[in-house]
């Protein structure tokens with residue numbers, strides 16, 4: 009018996025990193041999973057294959073979730089395979105997340121907001137429409153960040169988007185009242201996102217904490233974060249364990265924000 013037996017979960021940006029860890033973790037708890045990513049290659053297929061080894065259905069849905077058309081195409085494809093949707097994890101991000109203030113141009117700003125605010129909102133709206141029609145409730149989870157709490161040089165556009173998500177899930181919680189859908193954020197700290205050496209593992213090689221002296225004062229947990237740290241929070245929020253948490257953001261940062269010295 010898993011915590012999510014028979015549930016249908018779509019995770020965006022799940023080829024590698026945190027999204028892959030979430031997909032594996034939910035699959036191991038019995039959820040049928042769909043892995044979306046911009047990139048579909050051997051790595052994406054291998055991530056889905058590892059999920060399927062838990063005896064669940066695991067599908068790949070290549071697509072760009074920074075446009076409404078892309079979001080709708082990905083969720084339509086997921087629903088064709090799975091017959092509906094119970095859990096949406098908005099996780100996708102592009103690699104160049106920081107940019108100096110005076111180099112932040114309109115194109116970069118739009119790219120950030122299109123993926124991290126517009127894409128996450130309309131994916132939530134589209135998934136909620138199906139969840140309401142199903143009448144079975146559901147869970148919408150957005151990946152925010154510690155950057156939504158404090159300002160670090162060169163991270164303003166990213167931080168604004170990630171802060172917006174914390175407000176977005178409050179709005180979804182209120183707007184979807186009475187539907188059985190909960191909407192929440194998880195705000196990760198410094199999480200390693202490299203592919204693990206062992207194909208079946210959830211976590212890549214942990215950060216070398218000793219090689220980062222500044223982290224000793226900044227991270228009370230005294231280690232870097234792992235995809236499993238975030239995936240376990242997703243499991244909590246998307247399972248009956250977290251069903252009374254709604255419109256909230258859970259920091260999973262080893263205490264980084266508590267130190268005020270990030």
Ligand SMILES: NC(=O)c1ccc[n+]([C@@H]2O[C@H](COP(=O)([O-])OP(=O)(O)OC[C@H]3O[C@@H](n4cnc5c(N)ncnc54)[C@H](O)[C@@H]3O)[C@@H](O)[C@H]2O)c1
Nearest residue numbers: 021023025026045046072073099100101151153198199201
């Ligand atoms: N890793 C961290 O330390 C950290 C810290 C705080 C927050 N986060 C958040 O967690 C989430 C996952 O981060 P990660 O480090 O695992 O990322 P990652 O770079 O390892 O993976 C992100 C995936 O998203 C995909 N992607 C990019 N643009 C896309 C698009 N338009 N449509 C579909 N897929 C797209 C990429 O191809 C990639 O596979 C992100 O939302 C990120 O902002 C991460």
